[in-house]
Amino acid sequence: MIEFKDVSLVYPNGTEGLKNINVTINDGEFVVIVGLSGAGKSTFIRSVNRLVTPTSGSLLIDNEDILKYRGSDLRKLRTKIGMIFQSYNLVNRSNVLKNVIAGRLGHTGTLRSILNLYKKEDIGLAYESLQRVNIDDKIHSRADELSGGQQQRVSIARVLTQKPNYILADEPVASLDPPTSHQVMTYLKKINKEDNITTIVNLHFIDMAMEYADRIIGMRAGEVVFDGPVSEVSEKT
Ligand code: ADP
Ligand code: ADP
Numbered sequence: 001m002i003e004f005k006d007v008s009l010v011y012p013n014g015t016e017g018l019k020n021i022n023v024t025i026n027d028g029e030f031v032v033i034v035g036l037s038g039a040g041k042s043t044f045i046r047s048v049n050r051l052v053t054p055t056s057g058s059l060l061i062d063n064e065d066i067l068k069y070r071g072s073d074l075r076k077l078r079t080k081i082g083m084i085f086q087s088y089n090l091v092n093r094s095n096v097l098k099n100v101i102a103g104r105l106g107h108t109g110t111l112r113s114i115l116n117l118y119k120k121e122d123i124g125l126a127y128e129s130l131q132r133v134n135i136d137d138k139i140h141s142r143a144d145e146l147s148g149g150q151q152q153r154v155s156i157a158r159v160l161t162q163k164p165n166y167i168l169a170d171e172p173v174a175s176l177d178p179p180t181s182h183q184v185m186t187y188l189k190k191i192n193k194e195d196n197i198t199t200i201v202n203l204h205f206i207d208m209a210m211e212y213a214d215r216i217i218g219m220r221a222g223e224v225v226f227d228g229p230v231s232e233v234s235e236k237t
Helices: 041-048 071-080 096-105 109-115 120-132 150-162 180-193 206-212 228-237
Strands: 002-010 016-025 030-034 056-061 080-083 167-168 198-203 215-220 223-229
Touching: 002 041, 002 096, 016 041, 030 041, 030 180, 030 206, 041 056, 041 167, 041 198, 071 080, 080 150, 096 120, 096 150, 109 198, 120 150, 150 180, 167 180, 180 198, 180 206, 198 206, 206 215, 206 228, 215 228
Parallel strands: 030 198, 030 215, 080 167, 167 198
Antiparallel strands: 002 016, 002 056, 215 223
């Protein structure tokens, strides 16, 4: 469970990224945050894995205030949270296998990842994860040889090897054409339901949000201006 309690975030230049947010996201929910560019969607998502730090309030994840976290607590928190970005964030010169295994072992630092010496179980898990997003046939391709949609599926597979409790996707389809966007959203929703992974997705198209969300949070100028099930959106807009 993720609980924002009176959370505000003021950037060093004085911009209010979040204003007094009170939102509870329950386990297993598929929440879509919609709003124009600059509304605060990224700031909301990035607060949850502490890429940015709110300046007041409390943000509880599984009943612990993560705004108090430092060092090793933060590292542990981030292992529980899978991140998906608009720009995929794969290592271009590495192959798909190496990128996906990085979800589990990290890109750098371990001798294993430097030498490409992986355990059988890690390779098995990577392969299984790629199968779930139907891109296992590209396991030996370089990341930058793939199309945008394929790269985003690889980034979903990378998150799956992490076995996260939460998935945060910041504009995951903003660089993709409509059919590919639907494909990526379908995989995110399927994984949410099959693995019961609480998922928060930022989108700037309300139509796409209505099609996939269990619940929609609308943001404007750092504030939550709507929070409810899809059925309530059509009544009010
Ligand atoms: P969205 O994801 O909805 O486009 P953001 O969360 O990126 O919105 O931005 C919310 C507001 O905070 C915007 O006014 C943006 O310009 C501002 N902002 C975002 N990041 C920073 C930053 N690092 N420093 C200052 N202002 C920022
Ligand atoms: P988004 O795609 O989330 O809207 P942007 O393209 O607005 O992101 O921002 C890209 C980067 O610049 C982010 O790291 C964000 O925090 C930072 N940023 C955004 N707005 C500002 C701002 N007004 N001042 C400083 N940094 C900003």
